[in-house]
Amino acid sequence: MTKSSVGVWSLIGNTPVLPLHFSELDQTIWVKCEFLNPSGSIKDRVAAYIIEDAERRGILKPDSIIVECSSGNTGVAMAMVGGAKGYRVKILLSEGASPERRWLIRQLGGEVILFDSNGDYTTGIDITRQMAAEDPRVFLPRQFENELNVEDHLTTTGQELLKQIDGPIGVFVNGYGTGGTLAGVGKALKEANSACQIWAMEPAEAAMLGGEMPCCHHIEGIADGFVPDLMKYATLDGHIKITSDEARSMTRRLNSEFGLLVGTSSGANVVAALRLAKEQNVEGAVVTLLCDRAERYFSTALFQENVFDDEKAVLS
Numbered sequence: 546m547t548k549s550s551v552g553v554w555s556l557i558g559n560t561p562v563l564p565l566h567f568s569e570l571d572q573t574i575w576v577k578c579e580f581l582n583p584s585g586s587i588k589d590r591v592a593a594y595i596i597e598d599a600e601r602r603g604i605l606k607p608d609s610i611i612v613e614c615s616s617g618n619t620g621v622a623m624a625m626v627g628g629a630k631g632y633r634v635k636i637l638l639s640e641g642a643s644p645e646r647r648w649l650i651r652q653l654g655g656e657v658i659l660f661d662s663n664g665d666y667t668t669g670i671d672i673t674r675q676m677a678a679e680d681p682r683v684f685l686p687r688q689f690e691n692e693l694n695v696e697d698h699l700t701t702t703g704q705e706l707l708k709q710i711d712g713p714i715g716v717f718v719n720g721y722g723t724g725g726t727l728a729g730v731g732k733a734l735k736e737a738n739s740a741c742q743i744w745a746m747e748p749a750e751a752a753m754l755g756g757e758m759p760c761c762h763h764i765e766g767i768a769d770g771f772v773p774d775l776m777k778y779a780t781l782d783g784h785i786k787i788t789s790d791e792a793r794s795m796t797r798r799l800n801s802e803f804g805l806l807v808g809t810s811s812g813a814n815v816v817a818a819l820r821l822a823k824e825q826n827v828e829g830a831v832v833t834l835l836c837d838r839a840e841r842y843f844s845t846a847l848f849q850e851n852v853f854d855d856e857k858a859v860l861s
């Protein structure tokens with residue numbers, strides 16, 4: 546394998562920040578456009594960070610197989626970065642993950658292994674551990690427990706935000722999958738301004754920090770059925786519940802009014818940011834992330850329940 550120091554991974558990060566003005570509420574929310582990362586989500590960052598760290602430490606060999614459990618976005622990102630660097634990539638995906646993610650992983654040269662999760666990713670994580678125990682070529686990035694996931698957001702996403710936003714950041718709110726983003730960005734922002742509030746957004750149907758049982762929600766990419774280990778590094782000022790319906794309608798607004806082709810968790814993040822801007826005593830900018838792209842959700846209710854009048858006319 547001939548290795549190049551530049552490749553698709555060089556396009557990751559340094560994503561732009563946009564102010565979104567909601568005139569009816571007289572509120573401006575600052576959003577970092579993580580959906581512009583090359584595979585379409587914030588997860589490109591952690592995939593590149595962990596793979597490059599393993600390369601530097603000589604852990605990854607030409608015959609290594611990268612094996613990761615993912616709700617989809619990390620799988621796509623690992624398939625992109627790992628594949629472009631010449632490694633075999635196998636992704637454990639829950640049967641519930643949208644087919645677009647499976648297709649993207651395969652299109653990027655990765656292999657998909659589906660498991661029956663009943664909404665709980667610990668099953669998939671256990672399978673990856675078993676695969677590593679049986680085959681020494683297997684490399685596990687372990688996104689749910691790897692501290693590099695936090696370090697990445699502390700040293701990249703968080704520092705970028707501090708440079709991009711003029712004046713203090715008063716609130717940062719985001720959903721969590723592994724908790725790496727909340728922990729890393731939160732640490733960077735609190736180090737710069739100890740008054741900055743860090744909030745976790747959770748689906749109302751699976752608000753585990755809020756003491757509720759994990760249940761069926763439709764904010765894909767977050768709240769995988771357990772509170773991940775990395776959340777212990779997140780210094781939170783609170784958690785806020787957003788329903789799947791609220792998330793979906795704001796996502797459609799972001800898509801059709803603002804021209805931002807983002808997925809459902811981005812809508813949920815913006816609803817949470819607007820609510821905190823109104824209800825909390827915020828000194829400084831209210832900031833959140835647009836985590837992934839809308840095209841990942843063609844087969845989900847975000848698009849399927851959105852049959853437009855002109856299509857109905859053609860169909861009837």
Ligand SMILES: Cc1ncc(COP(=O)(O)O)c(C=O)c1O
Nearest residue numbers: 720721722723724726766810836
């Ligand atoms: C689609 C999506 N992926 C990933 C994340 C964050 O992931 P993590 O907690 O694993 O850093 C979010 C958070 O809102 C998200 O919406």
